[in-house]
Amino acid sequence: xxxAIRDVKYRFGRFLLTAFGLGLLLATVMAMGGIYRGMVExxxxxxxxxxxxxxxxxxxxxxxxxxxxxxxDDLYRxxxxxxxxxxxxxxxxxxxxxxxxSRSVRVQMIGYRxxxxxxxxxxxxxxxxxxxxxxxxxxxxxxIPIGARLPMGRVTFTxxxxxxxxxxxxxxxxxxxxxxxxxxxxxxxxxxxxxxxxARLQAxxxxxxxxxxxxxxxxxxxxxxxxxxxxxLVRLEPWAEPNAVAKRMERWNHYRAMTTAxxxxxxxxxxxxxxxxxILLFRIILLSVSTVIIALIIYTMTMEKTRDIATLKIIGAxxxxxxxxxxxxxxxxxxxxxxxxxxLINLVYEYFPRRVAILAFDQYxxxxxxxxxxxxxxxxxxxxxxxIDPTTAMGGGA
Amino acid sequence: xxxxxxxxxxxxxxxxxxxxxxxxxADVAVEAGxxxxxxxxxxxxxxxxxxxxxLIDPPTTGYVAIGNDVVFExxxxxxxxxxxxxxxxxxxxxxxNLIPFLTSVENIALVLTLNGISRREAMARANKLLSRLExxxxxxxxxxxxxxxxxxxxxxxxxxINDPAVILADEPTAALDTERGKAVMDLLRQLGRxxxxxxxxxxxxxxxxxxxxxxxHMTDGRITNH
Ligand SMILES: Nc1ncnc2c1ncn2[C@@H]1O[C@H](COP(=O)(O)OP(=O)(O)OP(=O)(O)O)[C@@H](O)[C@H]1O
Ligand SMILES: [Mg+2]
Numbered sequence: 001x002x003x004a005i006r007d008v009k010y011r012f013g014r015f016l017l018t019a020f021g022l023g024l025l026l027a028t029v030m031a032m033g034g035i036y037r038g039m040v041e042x043x044x045x046x047x048x049x050x051x052x053x054x055x056x057x058x059x060x061x062x063x064x065x066x067x068x069x070x071x072x073d074d075l076y077r078x079x080x081x082x083x084x085x086x087x088x089x090x091x092x093x094x095x096x097x098x099x100x101x102s103r104s105v106r107v108q109m110i111g112y113r114x115x116x117x118x119x120x121x122x123x124x125x126x127x128x129x130x131x132x133x134x135x136x137x138x139x140x141x142x143x144i145p146i147g148a149r150l151p152m153g154r155v156t157f158t159x160x161x162x163x164x165x166x167x168x169x170x171x172x173x174x175x176x177x178x179x180x181x182x183x184x185x186x187x188x189x190x191x192x193x194x195x196x197x198x199a200r201l202q203a204x205x206x207x208x209x210x211x212x213x214x215x216x217x218x219x220x221x222x223x224x225x226x227x228x229x230x231x232x233l234v235r236l237e238p239w240a241e242p243n244a245v246a247k248r249m250e251r252w253n254h255y256r257a258m259t260t261a262x263x264x265x266x267x268x269x270x271x272x273x274x275x276x277x278x279i280l281l282f283r284i285i286l287l288s289v290s291t292v293i294i295a296l297i298i299y300t301m302t303m304e305k306t307r308d309i310a311t312l313k314i315i316g317a318x319x320x321x322x323x324x325x326x327x328x329x330x331x332x333x334x335x336x337x338x339x340x341x342x343x344l345i346n347l348v349y350e351y352f353p354r355r356v357a358i359l360a361f362d363q364y365x366x367x368x369x370x371x372x373x374x375x376x377x378x379x380x381x382x383x384x385x386x387x388i389d390p391t392t393a394m395g396g397g398a
Numbered sequence: 399x400x401x402x403x404x405x406x407x408x409x410x411x412x413x414x415x416x417x418x419x420x421x422x423x424a425d426v427a428v429e430a431g432x433x434x435x436x437x438x439x440x441x442x443x444x445x446x447x448x449x450x451x452x453l454i455d456p457p458t459t460g461y462v463a464i465g466n467d468v469v470f471e472x473x474x475x476x477x478x479x480x481x482x483x484x485x486x487x488x489x490x491x492x493x494x495n496l497i498p499f500l501t502s503v504e505n506i507a508l509v510l511t512l513n514g515i516s517r518r519e520a521m522a523r524a525n526k527l528l529s530r531l532e533x534x535x536x537x538x539x540x541x542x543x544x545x546x547x548x549x550x551x552x553x554x555x556x557x558x559i560n561d562p563a564v565i566l567a568d569e570p571t572a573a574l575d576t577e578r579g580k581a582v583m584d585l586l587r588q589l590g591r592x593x594x595x596x597x598x599x600x601x602x603x604x605x606x607x608x609x610x611x612x613x614x615h616m617t618d619g620r621i622t623n624h
Contacts, residue, residue: 001500001504001508001511001517003497003500006500006504007499009499010498010499010500010540011499307495308497308498308499311491311497312497313454313480314452314454314489314491314495315483315484315489315509315556316480316482316484316485316487316509316512317480317484318481318512319480321512390454391449391454391455393491393495394445394448394449394454394495394568
């Protein structure tokens with residue numbers, strides 16, 4: 001006769017409620033794990049999206065995501081000539097704020113040369129950028145539909161396509177535009193800034209007799225350099241070895257070539273490291289809390305049965321029988337709690353504001369941990385149960 | 399040959415000044431089929447004696463035999479006491495001590511399954527016994543919803559289901575009114591007789607002692623008559 005099943009059946013409502021509470025706790029643990037994974041995936045999505053093998057960036061910087069990197073956009077012509085390079089194309093990144101209706105949405109703008117490296121791997125709806133200007137491909141995450149018109153500075157962009165799941169390390173949607181548009185936005189100033197700059201330039205010209213005859217308005221476009229990018233994306237020939245090609249490029253001064261793996265590393269280690277550790281620590285705390293709570297529940301369940309366990313000893317139940325009662329109940333509680341947690345998290349993870357990536361691997365690991373916690377907790381309970389004095393069940397007025 | 403024998407049983411609790419001698423050279427021997435009462439004032443050592451004979455709390459020194467088997471000698475337990483109790487003893491408590499999460503019939507069948515009998519057969523035998531005790535209609539009921547008298551009759555059934563050689567009952571009627579107490583006591587005697595078990599019943603109640611073959615009296619840890 002299985003005592004655990006009988007006991008659970010007898011106290012089913014309470015057992016269910018306890019398991020549900022545990023499920024909520026475990027759902028939180030799962031959510032934390034998913035947030036952790038989601039954060040890493042988000043951060044890497046933007047690095048992986050262009051499918052580049054190398055990123056050529058400004059020397060002594062860690063590339064466009066971790067630090068500011070500025071390089072001339074025509075560097076790609078030189079890069080293309082390096083043996084082993086199949087394609088090379090400039091790319092520019094910048095954070096901008098889009099105004100859509102009454103909402104304003106922060107996006108990571110990516111400027112690339114349509115038809116070249118840097119395009120999103122797939123467009124889920126609409127079409128990719130054509131060569132024409134002032135078009136934009138947004139991520140669904142931004143919540144802005146195809147056809148929307150978005151004024152920015154002096155121009156207005158039209159949304160022509162949507163991607164799925166390409167976001168920045170801070171979870172912002174990406175906004176693909178042509179490199180030219182991006183350069184204009186990034187390096188051309190707004191009207192007011194232009195006027196201020198011209199006034200300053202005019203003052204400078206006036207102070208120098210040799211230049212006094214020049215007008216600032218005619219000089220400004222020449223002085224303004226918009227031909228900058230943040231990185232050159234490189235795709236290699238299949239036979240080329242990324243590290244070897246990178247070494248070769250680094251022999252030129254001024255530039256650094258990073259492999260995509262290095263770039264991912266930089267993102268994971270530098271950009272989101274603290275947030276990652278924060279969440280990791282929180283996961284550990286949550287797991288410790290779960291351990292304590294499970295242990296407490298099982299200990300309490302055992303204590304409540306002190307008299308019954310004493311009676312079982314008196315009627316001759318062996319320790320195995322008593323131990324398995326506690327172990328089985330602990331496992332049943334853990335498994336049911338885990339089940340509740342898994343169902344809960346699957347129902348809600350999509351509604352989190354940032355990506356929550358529930359990986360099967362993580363779930364298996366957590367399952368193993370929950371089982372281990374239950375076993376550990378029941379050891380505590382079993383020790384307690386085996387030390388119960390049977391005479392407590394057989395006294396004068398017990 | 400007696401079914402249960404205890405000789406020179408002594409039990410000492412604590413040490414030094416706080417020492418309590420609960421049993422002093424107590425001798426008991428009960429034949430199979432014999433039903434004896436154990437009486438004495440509170441604190442005289444009746445419960446201690448039952449615990450000693452069943453090895454729930456073994457004596458400090460002495461000798462205990464169940465049938466042919468010496469289970470305690472000198473100061474040592476010579477057997478697996480749990481196995482001894484589940485196979486050859488039935489124990490009845492003052493507070494019934496049914497397992498609350500088992501139904502009446504499961505409480506009884508449990509003892510059989512502990513002895514390796516299949517669940518199906520155990521349930522069948524337990525149901526049969528309950529019917530014989532006119533408790534068939536309470537078979538699927540949990541102890542919490544049984545009356546005290548019903549609980550104790552289920553407890554008696556649990557104690558006899560494994561055909562024990564020895565039945566020990568510690569004040570089984572103390573929590574019941576006279577009428578229900580008598581019913582339980584009658585049942586205990588009747589089943590003990592039918593099964594040929596040696597039955598020792600601790601009781602305070604003089605009104606209950608009719609129908610016993612013998613009465614042991616205890617004072618201060620000693621058996622004062624034979
Ligand atoms: N675990 C123990 N530790 C210390 N002393 C104990 C313990 N158990 C019993 N005693 C003492 O042993 C003596 C005998 O106790 P016991 O319970 O056997 O008496 P009893 O005859 O059953 O009394 P009652 O009729 O009240 O049930 C008492 O003085 C009691 O205080
Ligand atoms: Mg007593």
